[in-house]
Amino acid sequence: MWISRQITKARETPSVQTGTSTLNRNGQVEAVSTGAERNIKIYSPYGYSFSLPEGTEMMLAKSDGQQSAIGTLMHTDDIETGEIKITSASGAYIHLKNDGSVIINGLEIDKDGVVSS
Numbered sequence: 041m042w043i044s045r046q047i048t049k050a051r052e053t054p055s056v057q058t059g060t061s062t063l064n065r066n067g068q069v070e071a072v073s074t075g076a077e078r079n080i081k082i083y084s085p086y087g088y089s090f091s092l093p094e095g096t097e098m099m100l101a102k103s104d105g106q107q108s109a110i111g112t113l114m115h116t117d118d119i120e121t122g123e124i125k126i127t128s129a130s131g132a133y134i135h136l137k138n139d140g141s142v143i144i145n146g147l148e149i150d151k152d153g154v155v156s157s
């Protein structure tokens with residue numbers, strides 16, 4: 041009996057898992073992972089704020105009994121190593137390129153501030 045309880049404890053939900061957002065309204069974020077998770081806190085690098093759309097795949101971590109999102113699944117098929125691209129759900133974007141240029145919604149500004157199309 042004692043051994044079966046110890047095995048069951050070892051099979052508890054992992055501390056880090058993936059989930060999919062199901063609700064993001066009025067500061068309340070919910071997701072589905074191994075179960076329904078409510079009141080999820082979302083962490084990001086300093087200065088970045090976002091409101092994730094429903095259906096976003098995220099990495100969840102449990103800390104002190106509270107589920108927290110520690111990141112979302114990235115899509116990097118159109119950026120090179122070392123570049124940064126910020127994209128909204130509507131498709132608006134800012135792309136910081138390795139050559140020093142910046143592309144904002146298709147408008148390119150080179151590293152010297154010259155705008156080209």
